[in-house]
Amino acid sequence: MGGAGWRGHGAVLLRGEAADRGECARAIGGSQYTRGRERSRSVRRTRGRAGDLTVPLRLPGGRPGPARPVAVRAGTTVSGWLDVPDGIDPGTAIPLSVVRGRRPGPVLALVAGTHGYEYTSILALQRLLPRLDPRRLRGALILVHMANPPAFYGRRIYYGPDGKNLNRVYPGKADGTVSERIAYVLTREVIDRATHLVDMHCGDANESLRPYAYWLVSGNARVDRASREMALAYGLDHIVIDRSRPKDPARSGYTANTAILRGKPGLTAESGGVGRTDAESVGAHEAGVQSLLAQLGMMEAPSVRVAHPVWIEPSEVLRSPLAGVWHPAVAKMQSVAAGALVGRITDPFGRLLHEARAPFAGEILYVVATPPVSQGEPLAGIGRLVSERGARAARRSVP
Amino acid sequence: MGGAGWRGHGAVLLRGEAADRGECARAIGGSQYTRGRERSRSVRRTRGRAGDLTVPLRLPGGRPGPARPVAVRAGTTVSGWLDVPDGIDPGTAIPLSVVRGRRPGPVLALVAGTHGYEYTSILALQRLLPRLDPRRLRGALILVHMANPPAFYGRRIYYGPDGKNLNRVYPGKADGTVSERIAYVLTREVIDRATHLVDMHCGDANESLRPYAYWLVSGNARVDRASREMALAYGLDHIVIDRSRPKDPARSGYTANTAILRGKPGLTAESGGVGRTDAESVGAHEAGVQSLLAQLGMMEAPSVRVAHPVWIEPSEVLRSPLAGVWHPAVAKMQSVAAGALVGRITDPFGRLLHEARAPFAGEILYVVATPPVSQGEPLAGIGRLVSERGARAARRSVP
Numbered sequence: 001m002g003g004a005g006w007r008g009h010g011a012v013l014l015r016g017e018a019a020d021r022g023e024c025a026r027a028i029g030g031s032q033y034t035r036g037r038e039r040s041r042s043v044r045r046t047r048g049r050a051g052d053l054t055v056p057l058r059l060p061g062g063r064p065g066p067a068r069p070v071a072v073r074a075g076t077t078v079s080g081w082l083d084v085p086d087g088i089d090p091g092t093a094i095p096l097s098v099v100r101g102r103r104p105g106p107v108l109a110l111v112a113g114t115h116g117y118e119y120t121s122i123l124a125l126q127r128l129l130p131r132l133d134p135r136r137l138r139g140a141l142i143l144v145h146m147a148n149p150p151a152f153y154g155r156r157i158y159y160g161p162d163g164k165n166l167n168r169v170y171p172g173k174a175d176g177t178v179s180e181r182i183a184y185v186l187t188r189e190v191i192d193r194a195t196h197l198v199d200m201h202c203g204d205a206n207e208s209l210r211p212y213a214y215w216l217v218s219g220n221a222r223v224d225r226a227s228r229e230m231a232l233a234y235g236l237d238h239i240v241i242d243r244s245r246p247k248d249p250a251r252s253g254y255t256a257n258t259a260i261l262r263g264k265p266g267l268t269a270e271s272g273g274v275g276r277t278d279a280e281s282v283g284a285h286e287a288g289v290q291s292l293l294a295q296l297g298m299m300e301a302p303s304v305r306v307a308h309p310v311w312i313e314p315s316e317v318l319r320s321p322l323a324g325v326w327h328p329a330v331a332k333m334q335s336v337a338a339g340a341l342v343g344r345i346t347d348p349f350g351r352l353l354h355e356a357r358a359p360f361a362g363e364i365l366y367v368v369a370t371p372p373v374s375q376g377e378p379l380a381g382i383g384r385l386v387s388e389r390g391a392r393a394a395r396r397s398v399p
Numbered sequence: 400m401g402g403a404g405w406r407g408h409g410a411v412l413l414r415g416e417a418a419d420r421g422e423c424a425r426a427i428g429g430s431q432y433t434r435g436r437e438r439s440r441s442v443r444r445t446r447g448r449a450g451d452l453t454v455p456l457r458l459p460g461g462r463p464g465p466a467r468p469v470a471v472r473a474g475t476t477v478s479g480w481l482d483v484p485d486g487i488d489p490g491t492a493i494p495l496s497v498v499r500g501r502r503p504g505p506v507l508a509l510v511a512g513t514h515g516y517e518y519t520s521i522l523a524l525q526r527l528l529p530r531l532d533p534r535r536l537r538g539a540l541i542l543v544h545m546a547n548p549p550a551f552y553g554r555r556i557y558y559g560p561d562g563k564n565l566n567r568v569y570p571g572k573a574d575g576t577v578s579e580r581i582a583y584v585l586t587r588e589v590i591d592r593a594t595h596l597v598d599m600h601c602g603d604a605n606e607s608l609r610p611y612a613y614w615l616v617s618g619n620a621r622v623d624r625a626s627r628e629m630a631l632a633y634g635l636d637h638i639v640i641d642r643s644r645p646k647d648p649a650r651s652g653y654t655a656n657t658a659i660l661r662g663k664p665g666l667t668a669e670s671g672g673v674g675r676t677d678a679e680s681v682g683a684h685e686a687g688v689q690s691l692l693a694q695l696g697m698m699e700a701p702s703v704r705v706a707h708p709v710w711i712e713p714s715e716v717l718r719s720p721l722a723g724v725w726h727p728a729v730a731k732m733q734s735v736a737a738g739a740l741v742g743r744i745t746d747p748f749g750r751l752l753h754e755a756r757a758p759f760a761g762e763i764l765y766v767v768a769t770p771p772v773s774q775g776e777p778l779a780g781i782g783r784l785v786s787e788r789g790a791r792a793a794r795r796s797v798p
Contacts, residue, residue, distance in 0.1 A: 060746070079748045095747035119770050122724070126749040145747040152771050153722060155556050155605065205604060205674065206554065275604065275674060275769050323552060325521065347459070348494035348544040349478045350525040370674050371518050372551050 052193055053098055053107070053140055057082060075102040075134050084185050089162055089178050094185070095145040097125075099132045105139025106296050109194035110289060111186070111255055112144060114167050114201065115158065116151025120272035121200030124285035138298045142190050147255075150178060157205045167199070170258040171250070187258055196230065196296060197259035197266035200285055203273020207378075209366035210333040211284055212238035212312070214268040216245050218260045226265030233295035234269050234288035235304030240365070240383055241313040273332075274369050311391050312383035316359055318342060320373040324353050328367045330380070337361050342380050345373060360384055451592055452497055452506070452539055456481060474501040474533050481588055483580050488561055491577060493584070494544040496524075498531045504538025505695050508593035509688060510585070510654055511543060513566050513600065514557065515550025519671035520599030523684035537697045541589050546654075549577060556604045566598070569657040570649070586657055595629065595695060596658035596665035599684055602672020606777075608765035609732040610683055611637035611711070613667040615644050617659045625664035632694035633668050633687035634703030639764070639782055640712040672731075673768050710790050711782035715758055717741060719772040723752050727766045729779070736760050741779050744772060759783055 056067040057080030072078045077100070081093040110128075112121035125143050132141060146152055151160045159165055162177035169176070171191075172183025191197060203209030215231045217224050231239050245257040252258040259266040269288055272281030290301035320326070324345040330336060336358040345354040356379050365381040373379060455466040456479030471477045476499070480492040509527075511520035524542050531540060545551055550559045558564055561576035568575070570590075571582025590596060602608030614630045616623050630638050644656040651657040658665040668687055671680030689700035719725070723744040729735060735757040744753040755778050764780040772778060 060748075060750075097748060116771075117769075122747065122770060126724070126745070126747070129749055153773050155769070155771055157554050277768070277770065325525070346525070348521070348525070349459075349496060350528055351459070369676070370516075370554070371521060371676065372515075372554055374552050 053100055055080075055082070055096070055098060055142075055189060055193070057096065058093065072098040072100045072140070074100055076100060077129075077132070077134050079129075082185060082189055084178065084181050087175060087178070087181055090150075091181065092149045092178060094147060094149065094182065096190070097129055097141075097143040097145065099129075099134045099137060099141040099143070101134055101137030101139055101298070103138045105137075105298050106195045107140045107142065107193060108292065108296060108298065109142045109190050109197040109259070110144065110200060111147050111190070111197065112200045113146040113148055113152055114199060114255055115165075115204055116148050116154060116156045116160070117205035117275055118202045118272070119275065119277050120202045120281045121285055122146055122152070123277055123282045124200065124289070127282065128286055128289055132299075136299055137293075139195075139296070141293075141298075142194060144186065144190055147186060148179075148182060155205075167255055168253050170252045170255055183255075183258075186255070191255075191259050191262065191264070194259065195264055196226075196292075197256060197264055198230070198234070198289065198292065199255040199266065199268045201268060201270045202281060203270065203366050205275045206368050206370040206372075207273045207366045208328075208332045208369040209270055209273035209381075210238065210364070211236045211271040211281070212240055212365055212383075213270070214240050214242050214256070216254075216257055216260055216266070216268070217241060217243040218245070218257075219247065220260075220263065223260055223263055223265050227260060227267055229295065230265055230292060231267045232309060233292045233303070233305045234267060235291050235306055236269060236271065236284065236288065237306045237308070238310045238312060238363075238365070238383075239306070240315045241311055241386070242315070270366075273366065311386040312363070312365070313386055315362075315365060315381060315383035317381050318356050318359070318379045320345060320356075320375060320377050320379050321354055323374045324348075325350075325371045326368055326373040326379065327371070328369060328380070330364050330367055332364050332366055334364050335362070336364060336382065342367070342382070356380070358382055452499055452541075454479075454481070454495070454497060454541075454588060454592070456495065457492065471497040471499045471539070473499055475499060476528075476531070476533050478528075481584060483577065483584050486574060486577070486580055488577050489549075490580065491548045493546060493548065493581065495589070496528055496540075496542040496544065498528075498533050498536060498540040498542070500533055500536030500538055500697070502537045504536070504697050505594045506539045506541065506592060507691065507695060507697065508541045508589050508596040508658070509543065509599060510546050510589070510596065511599045512545040512547055512551055513598060513654055514564075514603055515547050515553060515555045515559070516604035516674055517601045517671070518674065518676050519601045519680045520684055521545055521551070522676055522681045523599065523688070526681065527685055527688055531698075535698055536692075538594075538695070540692075540697075541593060543585065543589055546585060547578075547581060554604075566654055567652050569651045569654055582654075582657075585654070590654075590658050590661065590663070593658065594663055595625075595691075596655060596663055597629070597633070597688065597691065598654040598665065598667045600667060600669045601680060602669065602765050604674045605767050605769040605771075606672045606765045607727075607731045607768040608669055608672035608780075609637065609763070610635045610670040610680070611639055611764055611782075612669070613639050613641050613655070615653075615656055615659055615665070615667070616640060616642040617644070617656075618646065619659070619662065622659055622662055622664050626659060626666055628694065629664055629691060630666045631708060632691045632702070632704045633666060634690050634705055635668060635670065635683065635687065636705045636707070637709045637711060637762075637764070637782075638705075639714045640710055640785070641714070669765075672765065710785040711762070711764070712785055714761075714764060714780060714782035716780050717755050717758070717778045719744060719755075719774060719776050719778050720753055722773045723747075724749075724770045725767055725772040725778060726770070727768060727779070729763050729766055731763050731765055733763050734761070735763060735781065741766070741781070755779070757781055 079097040160179040164179035171187040173180040249261040271284040293299040328343040367380040478496040559578040563578040570586040572579040648660040670683040692698040727742040761783040766779040
C-alpha cells in the first residue's frame, strides 16, 4: 500500500477543529505529560463521533478530583487516566495516551492489556509512545496502555475480578460489573472516536502461542477489505480468517469486532505468551503498529507487510471435558495430523483421564503449557491451513 | 551419609502395628489405587502420633460419601482424597498417596503444590509415585500431591481464593477460611504422622528463580542437625540459612517450620519457576527426594548430596513501595554489587517511578519476571554468600 493508502479504506478524517473546543492541554510537541487548565467557556463535546479528540482524562500531576474533558492540540501528546467509576463493584482508571498529528488523517486506536496477564502489548505501547512524534503524524493515535488494570495488578488469567472476560462483554454496560463498565467506557471514549483499531494480544499466562492475526469477516465489504489490508500490514504471516464473530453491534462481544461492526476496520494481533516479556514478541507488536502507520499513511515508518500470508480457516479451540492435570504433547507452531495426540489429562496421582486429539490436520496456534485445566477451559487452538487453491479462490472471492 | 543414616537423626519409627487397625485397604504391592472395605470392628485411631498410617481418605472408585479411615498395609501404596470440609467458604479435597514399606523406618512427608502456580513439585510427585516400590522401602512416604487445589485450578499466585498464603497460616484453624482449614488438615493428618518433611516449591508464576534449599534453624540442636543433613542430601547446592522463622509451634506459619517446631527435621526446596514445567526443574525435585530416601536409609537410590554447598546468609526480599510496571534489570543467579540496580518501576506510560537497588552485595536468588507489581509485593530475593571463613566457622558452631 502507498503512503496515502488509508484514504482508500473509508477513514473518517480527524476533524481539525476538535482541538479548539473544550479544555485545552498546554502541551509542547512530543511532550508525554501535560497538565490541563480550566477554560471559562463551557465545554461542548460531541460523543460518538470519530475524530473527536476531546477526552475526559485525569492528567498525571493534575488536580485531584474527577476527570475533565481534555482537548488534545494538534502536534501534541497527552497522557492521562480514563475513569471507570465505581459501580456495583470497584471501578478502575485506564491509562491512555492521545498522540495527535499536525495534519488530519485516520484515528488509530491501539488497545493493549485487555487480558491482565498478556504483557507484550503493554510493553510495546510503552516503548512506542516516546517514538510517536506527533509533529510527524497525520491523524491521531489513541493508545490504551492497559485496558484492564484490575486483571493486570491481580495477575488474573482470562477473567477480571468479576469473573468476566473483557473481550467477550463489548460493547459493555454502564451499570454492569467492572469488565462491562470498562468495555462501556472504551467503546464510548476510544472505539467511537477511532477510525481504525488494533486489539493487541498474546497467549495468556498459560498459553504457548505462535504469532498470528485474526482477520474478522463481518460481511461489510468495505470494512472487510480494509481489515484484511490492516492484517497484512501488521506483518504476522499467519492470519486466521474468522467469520464466526457476532454480527449484532449491540452484542459485539470482542474489542475488534465492536469497532468493525461500527464500520471501523480493525484486527486482533497475537504475539507472545506464557507471561513472557521477550523482546521478540514485544518487537513484533511494535513493528506491526509502525507498519500499520505507514500503510494508513499516518507516518513514514518501515513496512513489514506480509507478501505471502498463510491463511488459516477453520480454526478450532479444543476444550477440556473435565478438571485435571494437563500434559501437552505438542508445541506451538507444529503441524499435526488428524487424530494426533495433542495432550493428556491425568488426575493428580498420574492416572490417565482423557486424551485430547486433533479434530483435523493443521497447525498448533497455541497450546496450554501449564498443568491446571478445568472443565470447558481451552487446551489448544488448532488451525487448518488454506490450500494454495483455496487461497487463490479466496483472493478472488473475498469482498 | 550411610544407608542407615536416618537412625542418627532422631527418626521416630513407623509403628508396625498401624496396619492392623482400622479399615484396611486391599492393596497389592506397588498398586497405585486400592479400594477400601469396611471392617466390622470399631476403628481405633490415635491422632498426632508419628507413624500412624491410618488416614481418612476417599478412595478413587470407592463409595461416595465421607472419607473413611484407611489403614495402609505394609508393602502397599494407597492413593486417595483427604477432605477439607466446607466451612465459612467452600472446602476442597487434597490428593494424597501413602507408600508404606515392609520394614519400619522414617515417615517422610513430601508436600507439593502449596502455592497453586508452582508446578514442578506436583509433576515431580506424579513422576515419583510409580517408581516408589513399597516392597523396597523402609518406613513410609506420604505424598501430598497438591496441597492447595483451589489455588491450582484457580491459577492463583501467592494466595488462595480467601486471599491468604497457605505457607503463612500453619498450623491452621479448624474453623478458619479454606487456606487455614487446609493447613489444619495437613498438620493433623500429614505433619503429625510424619517423622521428616520436605516442603517442595519453586518460584511462583511471576518469579524467575535459581534452585536452592532453605535450612531453617530452630534452636533445637538435634532437629537442626538433621535438617541440615536433609538439605545437603537434597542436592541443591545453594542453601539459605534462615533463623528468622517463628519459634512458637502455635504460630509456626510455614509448612516446614510446622514440622520442625514439632521436632521433625525438614527443609523447603525450591526448583523451577515462572509457571514452567521444564524437565530440569522437575528432575531436581525427583533427584532430591530419591537422594533423601537414600540418606534416611529408606531406599537404595542415587545420592546427589552436596559436598561443597554455597551457604547464604542473610537473604532479603526486596519489596515494591508502590504499584506499577516492573522492568527487571537482573537475572536469577547473577551476582550484584551493593547498590546495583535490580529493576525499575514505571507507570503504564513508561515514566520512572522507582529504582530498586541491592541492599548488599550478593546473588539474585529470584527476581520477579512479569510486569505487574503492587505495593508491598516482592521484586527480588537476594542472598549474601557466606565467606569461606564464615562457612568454616559455621561448620564448627552450628548445632
